[in-house]
Every structure is written in structure tokens, then in C-alpha cells.
Amino acid sequence: MASLLRRSAKFTSGLLSSLSVCTRNGRACALPYHQLNHRNSSTTSKIKVDLDSSTGVAVMTFQGPPVNSMSLDFLTEFAISMEKLELDKSCRGVILTSGLPKIFSAGLDITEMYGKGPEHAAVFWRAVQEMWLKLYGSNMVTIAAINGSSPAGGCLMALSCDYRIMADNPRYSIGLNETLLGIVAPFWFMDTMNNTIGNRETEKALQLGLLYSTSDALKAGLVDELVPEEKVLTTATEAMAKWLSIPDHSRQITKSMMRKQTIDKLSSNRETDVNYFVKFITKDSIQKSLGMYLAMLKKRKA
């Protein structure tokens, strides 16, 4: 797995060089972004990235059926895509959305945490950290166009953006529901939620594993706006224009000042956090909980 990450890193840096040449020429890239995303393995891309160089806005569409689970592949591709956009001077903002019906992202892929051993758990957890560090710490304006349910890691991703617009569909829900599965949202999930909805609401939400209805999510401040489903992306685009009307350098320094402490708490303790996670997730009792949950999911499908 370590070798996989190294391979990805090497591949990315190659991609990034060619990309940076491409934009240094001042021309828009002819090659669609998502084609660049294909790993040189046989796996299909789980994230489509479309950058409109005229507006400086990229749309990142999650397309990992059936529920945009954050597998190691998904997370690695996400981090690579974010890094490329971050380094691309023609890109100032990114909109995250789903290409699948009814779901934004179902969160961390539980099969990556079940029965895979401590080494895999560590590699996986570093990728989860990397996803959050890249997103929460992004210099770009980040907007979540939440066009489906968004539990656990999906909610974290939304919370890590600058602005959240959700489809006003009564069947959708959003929240950090980890306790329901017998696991625990790590401190940086907790901090991110705390920064968004405050300490009391977070305490209640995390202990109860609350999945908020869209209207409750709006009331609690978990999302900023509810709009009809077909308007989620256009509203996100309009909101992005408003955020991009602010001079980048002032906005970026301000954002960094607001988020630095929260980010430093993880980035200066990544391996401790990995070790804590690995020790927790490999416990027999936790593995048993996850196994039961997976069995329940399979049964539901059948």
C-alpha cells in the first residue's frame, strides 16, 4: 500500500508538470481535466473534474457507484485532483457535487476498514486525513452542491467547504452518524463540525449520531441554503461568483487565519492520530460491529 501511494505520488507529479506547462502557456487546456485523472491502472476514474478557465471555477463530480464511497482509490484521486487545481493558477474555486442520484457521498468505505489488517488501516487513514487537509485548508473557494444524502465522511466533506447548498428533498439527510455504527468521529471531524454549528449542537449531534433532515440541517447551520434539487448546481455557481468577487489574497489570508489552529491540530499529530485509529478499528469488538453493519447493508440490498 505504501508503494501504491508512492506510485500515485510519482504519477501525480508527472501530471502536474505537464499541466503546469499547459497553463503557463496561457491557453486553456484542450485535454479535459477528468481524462488526466485516470490512473495508469485499469481502475475507472471516480471523480470527474471540469475546469472552466474563463470563470476559474472547477466542478468536481463524484461518480463512484453505487454511493460515492470514499475508498482508498476515491480519496487518493480526490487529493490528487485538489492538488492539481490548487497549483493551477487559472483555477480559483471548486464546486463539489455528485453525479449519482440521491447520494452526495456515503462517507468512508467501510470495506477498507473491515478485515484488512493494521497496515492497510494506516494507509487508508492517512488518505482520509489528506482529503480533509487538502479540502479544509484549500486556498480556493470551495462550495458543496449537496444533491443527495450526505452521512459521515460525506458530511465532513461538505462541512470542510466554504459554503453549503443542499437539495431541499425531504428524503435526503446529512450528519456525522458514526456512533450509530459503533465507531467514533475523530477529533478533527468534531472540530470541523464545532467550527460550523457550535459546541452544544455538535455535542448532541455526535453523541446521538444525528442524521439531520434538510430543514433541520438548515436550522442548525449545518448547511447554508436549501434550494430545489434542479437548482443546486446553478445556485452553487452563483454563490461562487459572489465569493470570487473578493480579492483572492485577502480572502485566502482570512480563511487561513480562521482555520489554521484546527488544521495544525491534526497536521502536527498525524501519526498519533493514525495510530489511534488503527488501534481502535482493529479491536475485535469494533470489527464485529462493522461486520454486522456490512451484513445488514448486504441484506438490505438483496
Next chain:
Amino acid sequence: MASLLRRSAKFTSGLLSSLSVCTRNGRACALPYHQLNHRNSSTTSKIKVDLDSSTGVAVMTFQGPPVNSMSLDFLTEFAISMEKLELDKSCRGVILTSGLPKIFSAGLDITEMYGKGPEHAAVFWRAVQEMWLKLYGSNMVTIAAINGSSPAGGCLMALSCDYRIMADNPRYSIGLNETLLGIVAPFWFMDTMNNTIGNRETEKALQLGLLYSTSDALKAGLVDELVPEEKVLTTATEAMAKWLSIPDHSRQITKSMMRKQTIDKLSSNRETDVNYFVKFITKDSIQKSLGMYLAMLKKRKA
């Protein structure tokens, strides 16, 4: 006073051993919990504890007329009861309520702080700390069924629970009103309120010594629910069932992560806090304020 505490501790540990034998046998205790509470002195129990082993829920009823003042006896009994329940594996949640009309608890017993000298003040303050540490740091689900007014220490007790249900009676109020008496809520009262209703509301509430009406308390987030007085306990029982549907270990780790920093701030500085309190409360000007307040209370009664 120190000897009293030692005596209590010894008595408790005896109680706890017999109790743990009793529950290890897997049978419900025949002996009602509140009978175990009687100290082997002539004082009557100020807190009745009923544990329903079938549900895992204990109801702790304050019964110290006239107003459930938190005297040294009350606080010691509270801490002992909490510790017993905490160690009793058949108990997963506790509901705090009052057996007296119109009052949940009037807060710290001022006669313990007036004219008793620094040694007594120190013993008393350690008991106040212990009450909070046991309650705010409890592994159990804690719900306040606030069926009466709840000023000062009574409010702190409610704020230290996981969930607060208050009787919707316009004559009841709740708040940390210490400044009105010329005293000051210590930093951990402040932190507990801050964690619940946020910094700005806390700043205003503490400076003005605000006693909130029930509807204002709901609006400010000081309580979670208002229900008709006769439904306070049943609503608390229903809420408890919801909280107990979450796996204990996930909920407990989450709760501890949320509250650890606030708890550590006191538990690593208890003696400094005791010294600060003793120095403050034994000041002539403060003693005079308390004396006037007590005289006013006596006059009101007559």
C-alpha cells in the same frame, strides 16, 4: 470536616463493595437504592435514588427541603450516589429531578460560605468541584428533568447534563445569577455555560446575572425542551431511551472527547481554584454581601 469526608469515603467504599457483589450475581438489587444512601449518622438522605435495572435508568430525586440547597451534606451524597451508579454496570443513564414543588435546586447553600472560616470554605468548595466533575464527566447519559426554578448551582447542575427538559411554567426561571449576589461564577461554571449557549450569550448572562424565563431559556439554548409540568419526567424517560439506543462505548468516547478539555482545566488546577475561592469568599466585603443576602432571605420568609 476533613474527617467527615474521610468517614463518608470509607462508608461509601463499603457500600460499593456490597453493591457490586449484588449486581455481579446478575439479580436486581432487592434493597432500594435510596436506603443505601442513608449515611450512618442521624441526617436524613437528601437524595433519593431509584434504579430500574430492567431499563438501566436511575432517577435521582432531590428531596432537601425547603429548596434543595447544595449543602456540604447534599453535595457529598450526590457525589457518592453518582459514583455508585457509575460503577454499577446495570446503570447506563441517570435522570436528575426534584421531589419538591416549584424548585429544582436553589444552588449552593450560602450558609456554608458565610461566617464559617477558610477551612470549611475549602472543604465545601472541593465538594462543589467534585459534584461538577462527577456529573459533567459522567460516562452515563445524564438528563435534567427541571421541574422548578433552577438558579446558580442548580443551573450549573442542569447545564452539566447531556440533555435538559424544563417544565413550561412561567413562574420558573433558570440561570447563573451569581453577580446579583455580589459573587462571581467560577471559570468552570462559565466554561460549562459557554459550551452550551456560546460565548456572547454567556458573557451577557454572567455579567447581568440573568435569570431566564423558560421561553427565553429555550430560545438561548439553555434548555433543550419545554413541556407541561406533569410531563417532565415522562419526556425525560423517553429522551433517555433515545440516548440509550446509541452504543455506550461510542457515545462515551465521543462525550469524553467533547468535554475533556473543559474538565482537565479544573481537574489539573483544583487546589488553585480552591485557594482562589477561599480567598475571595472570606473577604470582608463578600462576607458582608452574603450576610445582607441571608438577612433579606430570612425577612422574606417571615
Next chain:
Amino acid sequence: MASLLRRSAKFTSGLLSSLSVCTRNGRACALPYHQLNHRNSSTTSKIKVDLDSSTGVAVMTFQGPPVNSMSLDFLTEFAISMEKLELDKSCRGVILTSGLPKIFSAGLDITEMYGKGPEHAAVFWRAVQEMWLKLYGSNMVTIAAINGSSPAGGCLMALSCDYRIMADNPRYSIGLNETLLGIVAPFWFMDTMNNTIGNRETEKALQLGLLYSTSDALKAGLVDELVPEEKVLTTATEAMAKWLSIPDHSRQITKSMMRKQTIDKLSSNRETDVNYFVKFITKDSIQKSLGMYLAMLKKRKA
């Protein structure tokens, strides 16, 4: 500039001695406060101070046309006035308001930051710090009677008070809009806002440089009350009476406990903050932004 500050300091200390003699006699000062405020230079006073010794309430009226800009003179006079009132035992509360139409204060005087060189920038920034430290850390009750628009530094001043009453005029706005000008609100502006309206609202407000309408300001908690314009001052006076009904010593200790951490963060890092500001504001790009903004303002006037 350093000599100017020294001169002011000396002048003040003279003033303060005569003043303290005057009040020690237990008589109200015959000499109106604002006459004492005149610097022994030819500049006219920018702040009028009227202390009513019978109520213990001072009204500080900003009268620096056209928009009560916080120039170095304004800030120096403000700090001196605050210090005098703080030391005057007959004064327990101060109301800040504007004597000019439509504007509370337009915030920091940009001409003090444009084209003046690093030495002046440092002196100016120390005066901005001093204004905030004196106001946010005041032992007196401080109430902002916001009878006009209150952008940037004007908003900071309002946020640093204990209570905020704003004129309900749809043409007025309030907010920390620094990013709109291409600059950045420093960390203690951010902390002050965060303490008032919470982390999420602050993050959004600061990144977008939001200027809130009065109703949005009320909703966000940026102000505590909206009243018709002609009632701003009387409402402030009534609110002051309520705050002054609390024993000073309890209120002051409570206020200090709530604000100490935020204040210490700046007061223990003043020179670092000065250096950061000077380095930032003297950048070519920032100077260019400010120049453009000033040109735009001039054009608008013409």
C-alpha cells in the same frame, strides 16, 4: 510620531491629576469633560465627553467630520478619554455614539496607512491596538449607541462594547468589510467578532467582507437591539441603568474572566502584530489597492 505620543501621554497625566483632585472632593466637576479633552495643540477635539456624575454615566460623542475616521489623532484622543474615565471613580459606564449624521464611524483612516512609510504605520497601528485594548478591556460598562453606518474599525469598536443598540434605518450597515478593500482584519478583530457571533458566521462574514443590513445584523447577533433612530440614545441610557444595577466588582471580575484570554493574545504579542501589519501594509500591491480605493472615494465625493 513617537514624540507626539510622548507629548500626549505627558499632557494626559497632567490632566488626570487635576481631575482626580476634583473628584476626590466629592463634587461634580464644574468643567465639562470635553473641554478637558482639547489637546494643547491647535487641533480641534474629535471626541466630546460628557460625564453625568449623578448617574456615573459618560457619553462619548464622536465628532470628527465627515465620517469619524479613526485617524491617529482620533485614536489617541479616544485612548486618553477612556483612560481618564477609567480612573475617574465617579464614572461607571460609558456610551459611545456619533454626533454626525448617518455614520457611527467609518473605521480606520486609510490616509494614515497610505504612502506614509513604515515608521508612521507602526505608530498608527499601536494606536489602533491601544483603542481596542482600552475598550475591550474596560472595567466600565460600555454600550454602543450605533446611530449610523459602522464599517470596519467602526464595527470593531461596537463589537468591543458590552452591549450594542443600533438605529433601525435600512440605509445603515455594519460589518468587518476589510477584504473588500484588499486588506485583512487582524486576528484580534477576528477574535472579537468570533466571541460575539460565533465561528461560522465570522468565517463567512470576514471572507466575504459582509456589510450587514440592520435586520441581518440583529439576526446574526452582531447587534443586540434595533430601535428607531431617535430612541438610540435613550435606549442606551436605559440599558446602562440595567447593567449598572449589578455590583461593579462582580461584573468586572466576570467580564475580565470572559475577555482575558482574547486580550492576552494581543497584549503579549503587540510588537509582533505591529511588525506583521507594517510589513503587510507597506507592500506595493496593498499600497496600490489602498490608492485605488482612495481615488474611488475622491471620485465619489466629486
